[in-house]
Amino acid sequence: xxxxxxxxxxxxxxxxxxxELAGQLxxxxxxxxxxxxxxxxxxxxxxxxxxxxxxxxxxxxVTPRLARVRAAHRGGILRYDAKISGPVVLLLALAEGRLDGxxxxxxxxxxxxxxxxxxxxxxxxxxxxAVDFVRDFAPARGPLQGPVQTVLDRLxxxxxxxxxxxxx
Amino acid sequence: MxxxxxxxxxxxxxxxxxxxxxxxxxxxxxxxxxRNFPGLNFSPNELAEAIGxxxxxxxxxxxxxxTFMRAGAEEIWIKAVDDAVRAGAHxxxxxxxxxxxxxxxxxPAQRLHLSxxxxxxxxxxxxFLVAAFGIKRxxxxxxxxxxxxxxxxxxxxxxxxxxxxxxxxxxEEGRCSLSSYATSKSPNMHGVCxxxxxxxxxxxxxxxxxxxxxxxxxxxPEGEPAGYPTLCKGRFVVDGADGYIFEDPVSLDILxxxxxxxDAGVAALKIEGRQRGRAYVSQVVSEIRKAMEQTGRVExxxxxxxxxxxxxxxxxxxxxxxxxxx
Numbered sequence: 001x002x003x004x005x006x007x008x009x010x011x012x013x014x015x016x017x018x019x020e021l022a023g024q025l026x027x028x029x030x031x032x033x034x035x036x037x038x039x040x041x042x043x044x045x046x047x048x049x050x051x052x053x054x055x056x057x058x059x060x061x062v063t064p065r066l067a068r069v070r071a072a073h074r075g076g077i078l079r080y081d082a083k084i085s086g087p088v089v090l091l092l093a094l095a096e097g098r099l100d101g102x103x104x105x106x107x108x109x110x111x112x113x114x115x116x117x118x119x120x121x122x123x124x125x126x127x128x129x130a131v132d133f134v135r136d137f138a139p140a141r142g143p144l145q146g147p148v149q150t151v152l153d154r155l156x157x158x159x160x161x162x163x164x165x166x167x168x
Numbered sequence: 169m170x171x172x173x174x175x176x177x178x179x180x181x182x183x184x185x186x187x188x189x190x191x192x193x194x195x196x197x198x199x200x201x202x203r204n205f206p207g208l209n210f211s212p213n214e215l216a217e218a219i220g221x222x223x224x225x226x227x228x229x230x231x232x233x234x235t236f237m238r239a240g241a242e243e244i245w246i247k248a249v250d251d252a253v254r255a256g257a258h259x260x261x262x263x264x265x266x267x268x269x270x271x272x273x274x275x276p277a278q279r280l281h282l283s284x285x286x287x288x289x290x291x292x293x294x295x296f297l298v299a300a301f302g303i304k305r306x307x308x309x310x311x312x313x314x315x316x317x318x319x320x321x322x323x324x325x326x327x328x329x330x331x332x333x334x335x336x337x338x339x340e341e342g343r344c345s346l347s348s349y350a351t352s353k354s355p356n357m358h359g360v361c362x363x364x365x366x367x368x369x370x371x372x373x374x375x376x377x378x379x380x381x382x383x384x385x386x387x388x389p390e391g392e393p394a395g396y397p398t399l400c401k402g403r404f405v406v407d408g409a410d411g412y413i414f415e416d417p418v419s420l421d422i423l424x425x426x427x428x429x430x431d432a433g434v435a436a437l438k439i440e441g442r443q444r445g446r447a448y449v450s451q452v453v454s455e456i457r458k459a460m461e462q463t464g465r466v467e468x469x470x471x472x473x474x475x476x477x478x479x480x481x482x483x484x485x486x487x488x489x490x491x492x493x494x
Contacts, residue, residue, distance in 0.1 A: 040207060097179065097446035103478045106394050106417075111376065117206050117364035124207030127446050128177035 002055040002087045012057045019058045020071035026137070027062060027069045033136045034129040038064055044121035050080035053088035082118045086110035089159045097127040098160060169429070170436040171460060172230065172329065173453045176208040180449045181218045184227075187453035191228035193261060194218065194442065195359075200248040201232045202285060203442040204359030216255040228258035232442075234283035235359045236264045236342070246270060253278050259304070262286075263342055265297075272301040282306040284331070285342035285356065291323035298325045305329055305435060309341040314425060314489050318432035327435035333452060334440025335480060336420050336487055337361075338400035346399040346414075350381040362398045369397075393417075393482040401480075417481035422489050423459045423472050448478055 031037065038045050045065035052059040052074065061070040061077045070077065077083075084091065086109055093099045094110070101123050104110045112119055134156060138149040173189035175181035184192045195201025197209040210218065219229045231252040237245045245267050252260050253275045260278060262268050263285035271280055284307040288294045294306045305327040308317055312330075321328045338344055347361045348354040355361035368379045376388045378397040385402030388394050395401045395417020404413050420440070422429070429437065437460070439452055455475055476484055 042207075044206060094445075100445045100448040100451075100478055102444055102480075103448065106480055106482055107477070108376070108388070108391060108394060111371075112369055113371075114368075115365075116367040116369070120205050120364045121207035123445065124177055124205070128179045128207075130179055 003089065008055060008057050014057075016058070016071050016073065020060075020069060023060045023062075023069040023071050027064075027067065029136055030131060031064075031067065034131060037125050037129045037131075040125040040128060041065075041121055044118045044125075047081040047115060047118040048079070049118065049122060050077045050083040051091060052077070052083055052085040053091060054085055055087050080114060082112065082114035082116070082122075084110060084112055084119060092133055093156075093160060094123070095126050096131055096133060169426075169434060169460065170228075170329075171453070171457055172436050172438040174334075174439055174442040174444070174449065175218075176203060176205075176442040176444065177446075178210065178214050178218055180444075180446045182221065183446045183450045184453055185222060185225050187450045188457035189227055189453055191230055191258065191436070192218075192222060193230040193232050193438075195232040195234075196248050196251065198244060198248070199238075199357065199359040200235055200245050201442075202234050202283075202355055202359050202361075203232075204235075205443050206364060208443060212251045212255060215252070215257075219256045223256070229256075230259045230261055230281065231255075231257040232261040232283065233267065234261050234263045234285045236285075236356050237266060238357050242266075249275070261307070268297065268301040268303070276302075279304050281329070283342075284309050287311075287341040287343060291320050294320065294324045294326065307331075307438060310336060310420065311341070311488050313491050314428050314432065317429065317434065317489075321433045328433070329436040329438055330429060330434055331420055331440055332422050332426070332429075332437040333456060333475060334419055335396065336415065336418065336485070338414050344400070347380075350383050350399055362396065367397045395481045416483070416485075418483045418485045419475075419479035419481075420487045421472055421475060421479070421484035422486050423456065423475070425486065425489055426460055444478075451475075451478060 041064055048061050048063045050059060050061050057074055058071050059074055059077050061080055090104060090109055094101050134149055134152040138152060139145045170190040172191045172193055173184040175184050175192045175194045181192055181194060195203060195209050197211055222229045233245060233248045249260060249271050258279060259281045260271060261281045261283045262271060263283035271278060280301060280303045282288055282297055282303045287309045288306050289309055289311060297303045303326055307329045310331055317330055342356055351363055351366040353360055353363045362380050366381045370377050374390055377384060378386045380397050380399060385397060385399055400414040401417045403410055406413055441448055452475060476482055
């Protein structure tokens with residue numbers, strides 16, 4: 001389920017501060033739409049999670065309770081409590097609860113390093129809050145809401161269907 | 169036969185309803201249930217809300233309070249029973265005899281089920297608990313053949329329930345001390361086998377190494393499907409050869425035996441996996457629901473194939489039901 005190699009090539013020239021800003025905005029949007037997420041994370045909200053998509057040129061360190069998001073080129077984040085690596089689409093699908101984390105772990109599609117307790121707490125908190133990136137990131141209203149949601153939804157369906165075919 | 173489905177979170181609970189569960193089992197957010205993992209389980213308020221939703225949809229809610237009371241901390245378990253009754257649970261699933269006695273005495277109208285953790289392997293034991301505490305159903309341990317399940321079901325004065333799919337233990341239901349030995353935390357009293365706080369994965373020479381406490385328990389070469397980091401599924405060197413000496417990383421799947429279990433008079437089929445995500449709950453529940461409806465007409469092999477991808481080590485077994493393991 002990795003992105004075509006052209007995608008990371010296109011993204012590579014983006015400066016790290018821009019990637020970091022995008023990460024901060026995305027995180028703020030998720031928390032805005034799902035405020036209960038922090039509550040369910042409890043003490044684990046203070047942990048720093050490194051999300052390392054293997055098919056993007058950047059990785060992100062997120063400390064939920066501090067609303068802090070840092071970006072770096074792949075392999076550049078060295079201080080974290082837990083690190084989750086895998087194809088970006090798969091990581092997003094896991095966050096939405098569309099794929100099962102244990103199954104992807106058994107299948108070696110994702111790898112985890114560090115504080116497993118923090119990873120489990122995050123997985124369970126995110127899943128319970130029914131995060132839906134298409135709904136969360138599309139404009140909330142206005143003429144673009146419908147078309148953007150439709151395009152993103154179709155893209156997600158296409159990418160997840162690829163994952164289904166891989167298994168079957 | 170009823171289909172009993174797991175739910176580790178309120179979201180998974182809702183998914184289980186949508187996927188076709190007849191009943192859903194869940195637990196409180198503490199050591200009173202055997203899936204006491206971070207971020208998992210229900211607060212008393214969340215449980216009451218879930219039960220309200222389930223009642224509207226005609227789905228039963230079973231509350232697992234299936235660990236054993238720790239000396240000096242019994243009030244945690246007592247409170248859990250009271251909270252479950254107050255929330256309106258259809259049944260409470262218990263293993264500890266003292267807790268069964270409390271529930272039967274304090275809440276005589278409450279339906280009680282015997283947990284798999286009680287390891288009730290014969291009709292005499294189960295009937296004793298029927299007489300003593302009025303249990304209405306016993307979840308049979310995963311150590312029995314189908315013939316033994318049938319023999320017990322015929323004889324006992326309550327319903328029986330068996331596991332149909334999901335993770336397997338080392339066949340020491342409620343008695344295993346492997347996790348306690350490695351981590352000082354017990355699945356039986358702290359509700360957590362191989363607690364995540366003691367688990368670590370690391371890369372070593374291209375392999376993924378899993379560690380539990382001070383023990384290295386497995387080493388997976390690249391591409392080899394992985395399993396849970398439990399000692400029982402560790403790979404050890406014995407007499408110079410490495411292998412799985414207790415149990416392989418593999419999940420139970422007895423979809424192919426549903427007809428026999430129905431003929432045996434089993435009242436309910438249970439899916440393991442409260443620690444699993446929503447995708448697991450949705451897919452497994454709907455596949456097994458389909459198999460239960462199609463059984464007798466269609467081979468459930470296609471469903472099993474789809475479930476294998478969700479299985480530990482991506483392999484399945486009929487376990488003790490066929491008793492063919494080495």
